[in-house]
Amino acid sequence: RAIFDRYSHLKFLPDGSHVYFGGIKAGDRAGAIYKVPTLGGSFSKIVDNSGRFSLSPDSMQIAYGTWVSSTTETAIFIANTDGTGVRKLASRDKNLYFDSEPAWSPDGKLIAVSVGDDNRVKFKQTIAIIQVSDGKLTELSERKWDIIESVLWLPDMSGLIFNADENGGEGFRKIYEISFPEGRSRQLTHDLTNYSKITITADGKSLVAIDSDHSSSLWVSPNADPNQAVQITSGKDELSRGIAWTPDNRIVYVSMSSGETELWIVDADGSNSKQLTNDARLKYSPVVSPDGKYIIYVTSKGSENLWRVSIDGSSPTLLTDNSADESNPDISPDGRSIIYSAWKLGKENLWRMSSEGGAVSRLTEYTSNEPSISPDGKFIAAFVRDKNNSNQIIVLPFEGGAAIKTFELPATVYVDMSPKWMPDGRGITYVDNGTGGRNLWVQQIEGGGATQITSFKQNGIYRRDWSRDGKRIAIVRGETANDAVLITDFR
Secondary structure, three states: OOOEEEEEEEEEOOOOOEEEEEEEEOOOOOOEEEEEEOOOOOOEEEEEOOOOEEEOOOOOEEEEEEEOOOOOOEEEEEEEOOOOOOEEEEEEOOOEEEOOOOEEOOOOOEEEEEEEEOOOOOOOEEEEEEEOOOOOEEEOOOOOEOEEEEEEEOOOOOEEEEEEEOOOOOOOOEEEEEEOOOOOEEEOOOOOOOEEEEEEOOOOOEEEEEEEEEEEEEEEEOOOOHHHOEEOOOOOOOHHHOEEEOOOOEEEEEEOOOOOOEEEEEEOOOOOOEEOOOOOOEEEEEEEOOOOOEEEEEEEEOEEEEEEEEOOOOOOEEOOOOOOEEEEEEEOOOOOEEEEEEEEOOEEEEEEEEOOOOOEEEOOOOOOEEEEEOOOOOEEEEEEEOOOOOEEEEEEEOOOOOOOEEEEOOOOEOOOOOOEEOOOOOEEEEEEOOOOOOEEEEEEOOOOOOEEOOOOOOOOEEEEEEOOOOOOEEEEEEEEEEEEEEEEOOO
């Protein structure tokens, strides 16, 4: 009996005999595509290092996307449904990439997939059509979106349905239709629902999509134990975008209570909350300077860039040159340097700049992100993926270069929630969903197995930050509710 930590993209064969799905199995280092008899039986692995796929109309082949190990290449492959006969159909390298799951056309001759270009400041993705016979790729439209998630063909091949975001990749995903082969697009939904995982009925007259409703709240513990934290904010919010303590024991956080994602500050008991910014731009990952005078954060409107604002919300200043996506900043204990990750030259690396802005220097040549500076300022922890596409935490010198320590992570780790040092500098924490709930774990620097810190079964943990003296902890806990929505008469 196989046990999987995560399932995705379930698809029945037309005859109903088998279910194909993407799965991450306990003990595996990366996802794979599996099949299992519909009425039960043994699981069979079809292909490794993938989870996004579609079945050909005759159910004889699958098309799937994957990262090519130890390179910056993404590719679309075709294989028989038993995993044999694998061939690379198309590939993109460096700043160009494939993103959504491939969608096989009803006549079996074409595959549609979203493609992106990291050299673009905003609106990076569009839909491309690939010829199954020879791999020739053609972009269907000149129009671009920030994120395209699901792509599917209308049964008569007159167009495609997809969901996309035009607000920096962090807003509500709307549903669109684009005609084929003309490439004319139109928006089908205009409400505040965040649509994902679209499917279409066989007659092409109805859509079913998932409405994802996220809520989170801020909790603070009187000591350094997150299990003792009590809730200090309430209501629907988006606090998972980041929190940070100030030296005077207040908490800076990102909230949507004003209707936009803005920076706020609040006392540790939940009193005296105050909105700091009001520019209606998406924000996340705030960090406060050691002297408490300013905040560094990421704002997104097509591209992601680092900004600096005074602790009272005044004097917002752009720090980066708008030529790449910058994210995940951290400030050195002496307040002089900012370490962050950025996409440049088709790869995400760690970079350093002065806290005043100006010239930047690259710290890593290998793909790495989500940096966290140790309390003594001597080391950086970061997430990386190895040549087998497995998650790892590395520790490198503050000056950059090769990793001096490497720790393997389970495939269920939330790699966009940052590693973070314990206050004593002896361990690095991360968020994992492999135990039935989203919980905090710590990996000791001296080695050995990781230890689970929290045991939340519901309302799991997203973010955490220790106070400057290490005596208290603030955490963000939340859940996502998903509902199926039926949409008719959309054409």
